[in-house]
Amino acid sequence: MNTKTAKPPKALYTEEDLAPRDHAADEAALDAWIERNKDALNASIDKARAEFERGHYFTHEQVWAEVSARLKRCS
Secondary structure, eight states, X not given: OOOOOOOOOOXXXXXXXXXXXXXXXXXXXXXXXXXXXXXXXXXXXXXXHHHHHXXXXXXXXXXXXXXXHHHHHHO
């Protein structure tokens, strides 16, 4: 019989993650990131729209099947 005590799980979040945040600063950082990457973002959106118009897209069922498979691999 194994009498060893199980170790507690590793914390998912640090103290810093749980501390109050400056949401205005977060939003400003996100806005700056979007501005820096707007050309790449627009190109990605244009590509996705063109693929959709050509009939290249995933059905809702295909997306959920992929998400489920990935979650099973992670657990």
